[in-house]
Amino acid sequence: MTELTDNIERELLIAMDNYKAISKMLIDKLITETEQPEKAKIQAGYYFEIQNADLLNGQENLSDNWWFDVHGEHCMFKNLTTGQILEVSLVSK
Numbered sequence: 001m002t003e004l005t006d007n008i009e010r011e012l013l014i015a016m017d018n019y020k021a022i023s024k025m026l027i028d029k030l031i032t033e034t035e036q037p038e039k040a041k042i043q044a045g046y047y048f049e050i051q052n053a054d055l056l057n058g059q060e061n062l063s064d065n066w067w068f069d070v071h072g073e074h075c076m077f078k079n080l081t082t083g084q085i086l087e088v089s090l091v092s093k
Contacts, residue, residue: 023088026077029062030070047090048073 004012031042033056038049052070061067065081070090078085 019086022086026062026066026068026086026088027075027090029064029066030068030075033057033062045092047092050075050090 027047027050030036030050031039034053035056036042036050036053038046038051041049050070052068055062057063061080062077065079067078067080069076073090075088075090076085077088
């Protein structure tokens, strides 16, 4: 097994923190910018209740040009400007 250097370990921890922060921001966008039928449950932390739902602004994407697709207990987010893709688990918080 390859030993991780302190630098690599630090970079991995930073990447994990960044992923968590971006995931939370995108889930918050999804909750606040779509017509979620179970919004109260979702806001209480039951993220598995999140569905593909119409956007409140009538547009096709979330703000900042994020496209989303809820599938099972996951949601794929894709930024149509930058091409960045994140697969986010929708487990309860």
